[in-house]
Amino acid sequence: MNNVQPILYSFRRCPYAMRARMGMGMINAGIVYEHREIILRDKPTHMLKVSPKGTVPVLSLPNGRVIDESLDIMLWALEQNDQHRWLDGARIDMFNLIERNDTIFKTLLDRYKYPNRYPDEDCTNARDDTAQILFDLDQRIKVNGALSGEQTTIADIAIFPFIRQFAHVDRDWFYAQPYPHLHKWLAKHLESALFTTAMEKHKIWAEDTPA
Numbered sequence: 001m002n003n004v005q006p007i008l009y010s011f012r013r014c015p016y017a018m019r020a021r022m023g024m025g026m027i028n029a030g031i032v033y034e035h036r037e038i039i040l041r042d043k044p045t046h047m048l049k050v051s052p053k054g055t056v057p058v059l060s061l062p063n064g065r066v067i068d069e070s071l072d073i074m075l076w077a078l079e080q081n082d083q084h085r086w087l088d089g090a091r092i093d094m095f096n097l098i099e100r101n102d103t104i105f106k107t108l109l110d111r112y113k114y115p116n117r118y119p120d121e122d123c124t125n126a127r128d129d130t131a132q133i134l135f136d137l138d139q140r141i142k143v144n145g146a147l148s149g150e151q152t153t154i155a156d157i158a159i160f161p162f163i164r165q166f167a168h169v170d171r172d173w174f175y176a177q178p179y180p181h182l183h184k185w186l187a188k189h190l191e192s193a194l195f196t197t198a199m200e201k202h203k204i205w206a207e208d209t210p211a
């Protein structure tokens with residue numbers, strides 16, 4: 001039986017889930033959805049049934065559609081309500097930036113943050129190898145105000161949780177780096193109502209929890 005309202009399976013600290021939750025935060029035009037907080041080592045049966053690949057976020061819609069890629073969840077939410085015009089930008093540039101983040105930057109971030117997970121790799125330079133990307137982001141913000149143009153777009157929201165995670169590995173180091181525009185941009189997004197709402201704590205959802 002299909003659910004009566006959208007269900008979002010999420011994990012609070014996951015940067016992919018954060019971007020999806022911020023996307024869902026844009027839909028305040030009467031669409032109510034149920035947030036189901038999970039723990040990664042004990043995924044709910046229903047979540048795995050609708051999305052066997054077992055990653056969060058997962059959005060299960062009342063019409064039976066399942067969206068289990070964070071960027072697609074953002075796009076779905078913006079189809080419902082793009083009130084801040086996050087898609088009004090140079091599409092190719094926005095999506096290229098996100099792609100670089102989700103591939104090259106994420107690879108370096110994981111090796112910097114969790115070197116023990118990669119015993120066969122030399123992770124020593126992972127942090128420093130992000131310099132080119134961080135410099136590019138800083139310059140983009142310096143010149144235009146946001147990552148892809150003057151206004152916040154889907155690129156800023158999709159990338160911000162990963163820069164946040166990177167910065168928090170060693171804040172003293174990060175804030176000593178010559179990226180003043182990126183530092184300000186990060187602070188602005190960290191303080192935004194959209195992000196603070198998306199980071200509200202939820203109890204772990206149990207299969208027998210009423211909606």
Ligand SMILES: N[C@@H](CCC(=O)N[C@@H](CS)C(=O)NCC(=O)O)C(=O)O
Nearest residue numbers: 014015016040055056057068069070
């Ligand atoms: N490409 C996916 C990646 C999602 C992803 O990898 N999420 C991680 C948590 S941050 C996950 O669920 N990993 C599965 C696990 O650790 O069991 C997306 O954009 O939604």
